[in-house]
Amino acid sequence: MQRLKGIDDLEELTSITNCERRKTLRQVLQSKQCLRIIEAHSPISAMIAEKTRVMVNDDCLAYDGFWCSSLTDSLLQAKPDIEILDVNFRLKNIHNIFDVTTKPMIYDADTGGKIEHLIHDVRALERAGVSMIVIEDKTGLKKNSLLGNDVEQKQDDIESFCEKISMAKKSQNTQEFMVAARIESLILDKGLEDALIRADAYVNAGADAVLIHSRKRSGDEIMEFASRFRAIHPTVPLMCVPTSYSHLHYQELKDMGFNIIIYANHMMRSAISSMESVAKSILSEGCSEHIERDCISVKQALAFIPGTI
Structure with missing residues (x-):
């Protein structure tokens, strides 16, 4: 099958310890200017992401790691995306993904919940081999950010969220584990100045990276944010999730100064689309x-997993 070229014959994966895996995100960040991270909601989706290679202008392109999305984890269980799945439940899926892959993972922690809970969650995720958690500066019942002000969403105050960042950093046990702060100011139409003030405060509170989120399709506001953020914090890793501004190329985002680009839900969304199409066609x-x-053949499906046949 042409669309699976390059991953039909999967080689045996090299084993990796949780400690080794956790370190790799910082290592790759030091060696590459900009990383491609893709959502993985199951072991098979993670295997596909890990093994996919594409040649572009004599360069072999691959993904640098996985995004553990709270949205797609919820969709996989057919549950509402309101932080209904606790960390222990999601960790079971992470362990299964780690059993068959080697690349680092960034964990979508939504708001992080109560500080007292976040402390334990950080330690559990760190022990499991997760490299980074991302917590967003919102409070209350979680609503998907791309809904913007169409639903009621409340942003946390700066002092409170800085305390959450600080406590998360204090609770970790290894130097390589990372805590990223996700800023929702542009999502909630609070403006660029608010976003920049928060970014500076969060970095000073100990955030290892900043994720700026936007639902505007043009991408203009994240471009301006990146430019002004870089003038103040030239070395702090900057992250984005180009779901709304999907037309912006990797190279454009890299040139803006982004270090981590997260394709946050495409594996799940494409899977749902394909399954719906198949179900309708058979009927x-x-x-x-x-x-x-x-569809790949049954023989190809069996051969996809090393050791099956």
């Missing part, structure tokens, strides 16, 4: 012949 056509060309 409407009365047989599965018409969708066979869009």
Whole structure:
């Protein structure tokens, strides 16, 4: 199958300890200017992401790690995206992903919850081999950020969120574990100045990286944020999630000064689309012949996992 070229014959994965995996995100950040991170919601999606290689202008391109999305973890369980899944539940899926992959993971921690809970969550995720958690500066019942002000969302005050960052950093046991602060000012239409003030405060509170989030399609506001942030913090890793401004190329975002680009939900969204198409086709056509060309063969599926056949 042409669309699976390069990952049909999966080689045996090299084993890696949790400690070794946790260190790799900082190591890759030091060696590469900008990382590509993709959402993985299951072991098979993570294996596909890890093994995918594409040649572009004589460069072999690959993903640098995984994003553990609270949205896609919730969708996988057909649960509402309101922080309904606790860390222990999500950790089971992470352990299964880590069993068959080697790349580092960034964990979407939503608001981080109560500080008392966050402290224990940081330690559990760190022990499991997660490299970074991202906490967003909102409070109350979680609502998806891309809904913006169409739903009620409340941003945390700066002092309170700085305390959350500080306590998360104090609770970790290793130097390589990272805590990133996700700023929701642009999502909630509070403006660029508010976002920059918060970014400076969060870095001073100990955040290892800053994720600026935006739902505007043009990408202009994240470009301006990146420019002004870099003037103040030239070495702090800067992250973005280009779901709304998906037309912006990796190279453009890299040139703006972003160090980590997260493709946050595309593996799950494409899987849902494909499954819906297959289910509808079998019903409407009365047989599965018409969708066979869009599926790998059973033999390929069995061969996809090393040791199956």
